[in-house]
Structures are given as structure tokens and as C-alpha cells.
Amino acid sequence: MRGKFYSVGIGPGDAEYITLKAKRVIESADIIAVPVKKYGEKSTAFGIVRKAVDMGNKRVEEIEFSMDRDRSKRLQSRQDGVEKIARLLDEGNNVAMITLGDVSVYSTCTYVNRQIKCMGYENEIVSGIPSFCAAAARAGISLCEENETLAIIPALTSEENLDKALDGFDNVVIMKAGRNTDRIYSCLKRRGMIENAVVTSEIGMENELIEPIAQGGEYGYFTTVIITKKPIVTESGIIKERTEK
Amino acid sequence: MRGKFYSVGIGPGDAEYITLKAKRVIESADIIAVPVKKYGEKSTAFGIVRKAVDMGNKRVEEIEFSMDRDRSKRLQSRQDGVEKIARLLDEGNNVAMITLGDVSVYSTCTYVNRQIKCMGYENEIVSGIPSFCAAAARAGISLCEENETLAIIPALTSEENLDKALDGFDNVVIMKAGRNTDRIYSCLKRRGMIENAVVTSEIGMENELIEPIAQGGEYGYFTTVIITKKPIVTESGIIKERTEK
Numbered sequence: 001m002r003g004k005f006y007s008v009g010i011g012p013g014d015a016e017y018i019t020l021k022a023k024r025v026i027e028s029a030d031i032i033a034v035p036v037k038k039y040g041e042k043s044t045a046f047g048i049v050r051k052a053v054d055m056g057n058k059r060v061e062e063i064e065f066s067m068d069r070d071r072s073k074r075l076q077s078r079q080d081g082v083e084k085i086a087r088l089l090d091e092g093n094n095v096a097m098i099t100l101g102d103v104s105v106y107s108t109c110t111y112v113n114r115q116i117k118c119m120g121y122e123n124e125i126v127s128g129i130p131s132f133c134a135a136a137a138r139a140g141i142s143l144c145e146e147n148e149t150l151a152i153i154p155a156l157t158s159e160e161n162l163d164k165a166l167d168g169f170d171n172v173v174i175m176k177a178g179r180n181t182d183r184i185y186s187c188l189k190r191r192g193m194i195e196n197a198v199v200t201s202e203i204g205m206e207n208e209l210i211e212p213i214a215q216g217g218e219y220g221y222f223t224t225v226i227i228t229k230k231p232i233v234t235e236s237g238i239i240k241e242r243t244e245k
Numbered sequence: 246m247r248g249k250f251y252s253v254g255i256g257p258g259d260a261e262y263i264t265l266k267a268k269r270v271i272e273s274a275d276i277i278a279v280p281v282k283k284y285g286e287k288s289t290a291f292g293i294v295r296k297a298v299d300m301g302n303k304r305v306e307e308i309e310f311s312m313d314r315d316r317s318k319r320l321q322s323r324q325d326g327v328e329k330i331a332r333l334l335d336e337g338n339n340v341a342m343i344t345l346g347d348v349s350v351y352s353t354c355t356y357v358n359r360q361i362k363c364m365g366y367e368n369e370i371v372s373g374i375p376s377f378c379a380a381a382a383r384a385g386i387s388l389c390e391e392n393e394t395l396a397i398i399p400a401l402t403s404e405e406n407l408d409k410a411l412d413g414f415d416n417v418v419i420m421k422a423g424r425n426t427d428r429i430y431s432c433l434k435r436r437g438m439i440e441n442a443v444v445t446s447e448i449g450m451e452n453e454l455i456e457p458i459a460q461g462g463e464y465g466y467f468t469t470v471i472i473t474k475k476p477i478v479t480e481s482g483i484i485k486e487r488t489e490k
Contacts, residue, residue: 009378016266017372020297024261052265102378103387105395110387117385125382127262127374133254133347137370140362142348142355143397149406150350150397151414157392161413168409169396 003030003089005116006096007109009128013044013100013222014204015051017129023053025126029096031059031088035081035108037067045100061088063097065108078108082115089121100222102130106154106175132173135200135224139210143171143226155180155225162187171228178223185215188227197227248275248334250361251341252354254373258289258345258467259449260296262374268298270371274341276304276333280326280353282312290345306333308342310353323353327360334366345467347375351399351420377418380445380469384455388416388471400425400470407432416473423468430460433472442472 006025011017026032026049034046039062046060063084066077088095099109103125117123132152136143144150151165155177162184165172174184181199188194197213201223211217213225251270256262271277271294279291284307291305308329311322333340344354348370362368377397381388389395396410400422407429410417419429426444433439442458446468456462458470 011264014266016269017264019256019262019264019374020268021259021261023265102374104378104381105388106390107387110390114385114387125385127378127382129264129347129372129374130378133349133372133375136349137372140359140370142352142359143350144399145351145355147399147401149399149402149410152389152395152397154389154392154394157394161394164413165394168406168413 001092002121003093003095005085005089005113005121005123006126007103007113008096008098008126009102010045010049010098010100011129012131012134012204013048013202015048017134017204018049018052019128022126022128026053026096026098030093031061031095033061033063033085033095033097035065035097035099036062037065039064045098049098078111082112085112085116086119086121102128105130131203131222132175132224135203136226138203138208139198139200139226141198141226141228143173155184159187166191166193166227174225177225178219178221181213181217181219181225182215184225185213188213193227196229197225200224200226246337247366248338248340250330250334250358250366250368251371252348252358253341253343253371254347255290255294255343255345256374257376257379257449258293258447259379260293262379262449263294263297264373267371267373271298271341271343275338276306276340278306278308278330278340278342280310280342280344281307282310284309290343294343323356327357330357330361331364331366347373350375376448376467377420377469380448381471383448383453384443384445384471386443386471386473388418400429404432411436411438411472419470422470423464423466426458426462426464426468426470427460429470430458433458438472441474442470445469445471
């Protein structure tokens with residue numbers, strides 16, 4: 001009998017943000033599939049899961065998803081990963097693949113789950129807390145209230161898309177902003193919106209950082225910029241309370 | 246010594262979507278504050294929490310947040326609620342206020358937390374899984390992949406805002422859509438986008454429902470419409486796999 005595939009979101013970094021469901025599914029799976037950019041590389045997600053979940057002598061399988069700039073190499077790597085998982089399922093194993101944040105928000109799990117489903121395997125998605133929710137909570141900003149709107153865009157989107165989001169939405173979250181804060185800074189500067197933005201990085205992790213956006217800032221991969229149309233950052237860099245409408 | 250205030254997101258309805266952190270905070274609090282629209286009314290959130298969290302003989306306090314159409318009545322009710330919580334904190338109690346979904350996404354907790362913080366009380370926001378993540382997972386739709394963009398808007402937004410979101414974004418989530426699916430249907434019909442939408446309702450609860458959008462549908466309060474530019478619903482109502490770009 002073929003095993004079942006689970007895509008499991010483990011939240012943004014704090015092991016306590018793992019859900020009861022994620023913990024149960026991981027603990028009862030036969031194999032934990034751990035996505036890595038390169039075989040042998042350390043997985044942030046696995047390090048987090050180990051803090052909160054009893055791994056016993058559970059079998060762990062790394063699955064490589066290359067981030068090569070060459071798209072055909074990335075696609076081939078994904079296909080190899082899917083086939084490796086399919087073999088484990090064919091052997092009768094229930095496989096839980098872990099991913100940081102939520103499965104439906106910029107995660108490789110989305111692709112893998114779809115392929116596995118197309119191949120006829122039983123599957124289930126277990127949601128996790130998206131990083132932008134935890135970032136907003138730590139920064140003391142609400143993402144949307146009353147009839148406000150929210151745009152979520154990747155940092156590598158076009159300048160046009162960034163402007164469209166800032167024009168039309170009350171609140172904007174820019175994901176994967178690590179290497180792009182200068183581009184974002186320029187855009188906000190041009191629009192006179194510097195005070196509306198907060199940079200959040202590695203939320204829930206050891207080097208958590210929440211600060212006003214500035215030029216020349218250097219941030220890691222897990223960086224999110226939150227922009228809201230009500231000013232929240234004063235000139236002295238203190239995050240102000242937003243006043244009620 | 247004054248107590249600490251916690252705003253705790255408990256996720257979208259499935260008790261297993263409560264996080265380890267939410268469980269710990271609720272179990273260690275002196276008082277659970279339960280927001281209700283009217284004193285004595287049943288709380289969906291409290292019913293969910295009781296399934297997964299050991300409540301022992303914990304003190305539970307309802308806090309009324311009126312949904313009266315009169316804005317001044319709503320604001321007065323909020324202020325009364327905040328003052329009630331402040332009194333409990335002054336007596337030295339740690340108070341955990343629970344809310345469905347995530348605290349930063351259309352939650353009354355956002356307002357209460359800000360007021361409590363302004364009054365100088367120690368406070369912490371505990372994030373929860375937003376309903377739209379669980380809805381996307383159950384519908385088998387990803388909210389954003391690669392460089393896609395995502396707009397999250399309330400159903401009561403203007404037609405113009407709805408069009409702006411549908412024009413400019415790859416994926417759109419419409420929250421609180423219960424009584425507004427006909428308006429959304431008309432807009433999608435006009436744009437030839439009926440096949441791109443899925444209605445999700447009471448995800449994770451007893452009457453969970455996932456179906457193509459149709460005219461005349463009647464849905465409850467916990468209804469979310471997810472729209473993606475790649476067709477996902479066939480004419481026969483079967484949700485199709487999205488094909489990889």
C-alpha cells in the first residue's frame with residue numbers, strides 16, 4: 001500500500017509557532033522529508049522542528065531543490081525531488097515534508113504537493129503561520145483592520161508592481177526583501193513614504209531585528225518589509241503607535 | 246504588580262491549528278478573555294480552544310464588543326471592553342484574549358492590544374494561522390508562487406478596489422465574503438473570471454464547504470473567496486490542477 005504525503009508548514013522560526021497538527025503529523029510520519037538547496041546543507045526548518053517535535057529515531061531524507069539561476073536546472077532538480085518522494089511513498093512510507101512559514105505562501109512545497117497529487121498519491125497540506133503575520137505581531141503593526149486592504153508582493157517584482165501596490169493598498173508586505181531593501185528604500189523615498197516602513201528580519205530566530213528602513217542596510221534571506229499608510233516610524237526611529245481612525 | 250496582556254490567535258477553526266505557543270500562553274494565563282458580540286452569546290473561538298487546551302478551573306471573562314451599526318456605540322463598547330481588561334490587569338492577573346485566525350488580520354484584538362499598550366501595560370501578540378491560508382490549503386490552491394503577487398481585501402470594499410485588485414494582482418483573497426458573493430459573482434462575470442474563483446466557508450469546522458462561485462449562494466460569516474488568474478474550476482465544477490508555468 002502506498003504511503004500518504006503531507007506538506008507541513010512549521011511557521012516562521014520560533015519552534016513554539018508549530019501547530020498541534022504539524023507536531024502530530026511529523027511525529028506519526030515514517031519519514032521526514034527536508035528540502036535543502038544542496039545535499040548535505042544545514043536546514044533551518046529541520047533545526048526548528050527538532051526543538052519542539054520528538055524525532056525519536058525517525059528516518060530523515062534530504063530532498064534537494066536547486067536554486068540554480070538556470071531555470072531548466074531548477075526544474076530538473078524539482079522533478080528529481082518529486083520522483084525521490086514518490087519512491088518513498090511507493091515503499092509504503094507516510095512522508096511529511098517540512099517547510100518554513102506556510103505551505104501556500106512562496107513555498108517549494110506547493111509545487112511538490114501538486115505534482116504528487118497529479119501522480120495520484122493521497123496527500124494533505126498542513127498550514128503554518130506565514131512569516132509576515134509573525135513579523136507584523138512583533139513590530140506591533142496590524143496588517144489589516146476594518147475595511148483596509150493588504151498587498152503581498154515579492155521584492156523582485158517590477159517597480160511598476162511596487163508602485164501599483166503602494167498606490168492602491170492601505171498596507172503592503174514585501175517578502176524576500178533581504179537584498180532589495182535599497183531598491184525599496186528608493187521607491188519609498190521618491191513617494192515620501194520612508195516613515196511608513198519597517199524592516200523585519202529573522203523574526204522568532206536568534207538574530208531577530210525590527211527597525212526603520214534605511215539606505216545601505218544589510219539583511220539576510222528571511223527579511224520582510226511592512227509598509228502601512230499611517231505613519232508608524234518617527235524621525236528618531238521609534239515606532240509610534242498608530243492612532244485610531 | 247500589574248498583569249500582562251496577551252492577544253492570542255487560535256487559527257481558523259480546527260482546534261489542531263492552535264500553536265504550541267498559544268496553548269502554553271492560554272494554559273498559564275490567570276484569566277481567558279473571550280470577545281463576544283453580546284454578553285451571554287456563544288463564542289466560536291472559545292469552543293475551539295476548549296477542544297485542545299486544558300482549561301481546568303480557569304477564570305473566563307466575556308468581553309463585549311458590540312457590532313452595532315452606529316459607530317459611536319461600537320467605539321464606546323470597545324472602550325468599555327478595554328477598561329474591563331485593564332481592571333483585570335490592575336488586579337495582577339495575566340490575561341489572554343483569544344481571537345479566531347491571526348491577531349493582525351481583521352481582528353478586534355488589534356485595537357484592544359494597541360489601547361492596552363498605550364496605557365502602559367506589558368503585552369504580547371501571539372500569531373495564529375489566518376483563515377485564508379487554511380482555506381487555500383483545503384482548496385489546493387497556492388496563494389503565491391515564484392514572483393506572483395497576492396491581494397487581500399474585505400468583501401465590503403468598493404467595486405473600484407475589487408477591480409484594482411483583480412487588475413493588478415495574480416491572486417486575490419476576499420475576506421468576510423458571506424453576504425457578498427453575489428456582488429463578487431457579478432464583478433467576476435463582467436470580467437470573464439468566474440472559472441478563476443473558489444468559495445470556501447467554515448474551513449476546519451463541521452460545515453466546511455469548498456465550491457465554485459455561483460449566483461444565489463448562501464454562506465455564513467466565515468466565508469472567503471480565493472481568485473487566481475490561472476483557471477482552477479472547470480464548467481462541471483471540478484477543481485482542476487493548475488498547470489506549471
